[in-house]
Amino acid sequence: MRRKKIISVAIALFLIVSTAVIAANKPAKTKANKMPDNVHAIIKKSCFGCHNTNSQNEDAKEDLDFNKLEGLSKMQKIGAYKDIIDVVEENEMPPEKFVQKHADKKLTAAEKKTLIDWAKKEANALMKAKK
Numbered sequence: 001m002r003r004k005k006i007i008s009v010a011i012a013l014f015l016i017v018s019t020a021v022i023a024a025n026k027p028a029k030t031k032a033n034k035m036p037d038n039v040h041a042i043i044k045k046s047c048f049g050c051h052n053t054n055s056q057n058e059d060a061k062e063d064l065d066f067n068k069l070e071g072l073s074k075m076q077k078i079g080a081y082k083d084i085i086d087v088v089e090e091n092e093m094p095p096e097k098f099v100q101k102h103a104d105k106k107l108t109a110a111e112k113k114t115l116i117d118w119a120k121k122e123a124n125a126l127m128k129a130k131k
Contacts, residue, residue, distance in 0.1 A: 035118075039114060039118045042111045042114060042115055046105045046106070046107055046111070047094070048066055049105075050094075051064045051066050052066055063083070064080055077122070077123075081122050081123035081126075084115060085119045085123075088116055093107075094106065
């Protein structure tokens with residue numbers, strides 16, 4: 001009976017210590033990792049339909065998959081944010097052909113500014129971050 005109790009305590013301690021070690025090795029969530037609600041709403045409205053893991057638009061999904069954005073390396077994220085800035089500033093996204101069929105998906109000037117400001121802020125935060 002005493003042996004079973006010792007084994008149970010040892011297992012419990014192992015689980016507690018291993019959980020603590022795993023938690024310590026997880027990357028900390030930072031403000032840079034959380035997409036603001038207003039940005040999320042714009043992306044959901046005008047971008048996510050093509051730029052997601054389940055999209056049938058292979059080119060769009062390959063260029064940027066918002067489902068995988070957080071899993072990218074620091075440099076890949078910076079590149080993704082730069083690409084977002086470029087395509088929004090150049091009015092390349094959403095594509096004109098798409099907007100002709102889905103006028104409600106067109107970005108307003110305010111939405112463009114919101115996306116550009118967010119992407120610049122995220123890229124700058126990543127460039128300043130250590131590691």
